[in-house]
Amino acid sequence: MPLIEIDNLHVTFGKGRDAVRAVRGVSVSVAACESFGLVGESGSGKSTILRAICGLAPVTGGNIRINGVPMPKRRTKAFSKRIQMVFQDPYAALHPKRSVDATLAEPLAIHGIAGRDERVVRAMHDVGLDPRFRFRYPHQLSGGQRQRVVIARALMLEPEILLLDEPTSALDASVQAEVLNLLARLRVERSLTYLMVSHDLAVIDHMCDRLAVMQNGQVVEQLDRAALANDGAVEPYTRALFRASEHDTMGRVFPE
């Protein structure tokens, strides 16, 4: 049985002439310990799917089941301990009046987990944040530093499922490599399951076993890593993305 089952999901925002059918009949399933990628056009509904899993989007049809159990209507404490999301928009995801320390400690307090200081320090270390940032507020951090706070917070509760929305888009290559290595290592060590969105096909390929390609609210293609590498994509959008990304890696600036 898949760990995450999304079955004919529909999400519609607003109504009347401004109704947006952001997700239109998407079915995806992710096995336990699998890492699944979502790619697709900007505005195609990727973030909306992740938000729907967290109960943060107006689902108008279909089902989402975790381990065979339909999602609770409201997010329960037990649910958030199991599933955590790294939001695409780090600024919006962080409380402006809460320091890094308070942000990271909050989930521990809610769930009555001990070892606060030690866990906060370790989480910061894990995402490559210098300890001197511990008592800073979001506006006192750079874009990439904020993104790392959001990732660290999602890891605090040691969830079994991580929904990652463009987790490294604001990071330079060296910090991105550190974060991707951390995520890959944690997945093995803690048997985690990832559902990950990225606009960077190379990042998805590095992290994920399978991927789905979205366009206009629908999944237009699902393929595994081998198919991607062997030029097995069929949809024109996937092919364009692949060709452009391939060109990207071919054009190495420094010869090896």
Place this chain on the structure above:
Amino acid sequence: MSLLEVETLRVAFDTEAGPVEAVRGISFAVDRERVAIVGESGSGKSVTGRSILRLVRPPGRVAADRMHFDGQDLLALSERRMRAIRGQRIAMVMQDPKFALNPVMTIGDQMTEGLRYRDGMSRRKARSIAIEMLAAVQIRDGERVMRAYPHEMSGGMGQRVMIAMMLIPDPDLLIADEPTSALDVTVQAEILAILDDLVKQRGMGLIFISHDLRLVSRFCDRVLVMYRGKIVERLDANHLERAQHPYTRGLLNCLPSIGGDRGALPVLNRDAAWAE
């Protein structure tokens, strides 16, 4: 004389834990060309961009030996004169577009505000210019987006709305802070083509802040590499292979590639001496 001249710019913030030197004496000039600022997360790229527009607020402190834009001394301008330059002659695409936009005003009202109240344009004309600009950044349902609020945009749409908005006044200098970080290569190419056109056809100056060295090597003319608040290297974009600095040289090895072996990616072992 260059369009923008910056000499020995320093920016420091006072925090409870003591002063933070975000920018430590950098000098550069920008003409009607595409200049990239690349560098590690936290190296001072955004703060540099914001200090040109006087957007660093106390307790941040900005000091420079000289900061001239088109012959005007930016350090000496009154706040009123600065406001006239900001957004009109020098525009900045912020790194967190949704945060930079007004959350309680529709995208359409924000995009047409300047055209209507400053340029005295009719509502209809302003709207059609805004929708045209949205179409240029590949937003197809411009009519709907004009009526929407920033939180109703996807990540990449917010980025494109911000770019469209900043280009409407036809600035002489555009500071674009990670303008395409949420966009896939296909949309990114369209946005870069627009910027390229503005530089080549209309002589706009462009400061392109990015962490993506590959992108920059293809798109820009010159590259400034920042590390811990300093410019540690200046390169011709098409000769990045001449890079000497270990930070610059190490960066590209860290990137994953399609069909790679999925082993741990190489990371940089930062050397304290790099910051000197």
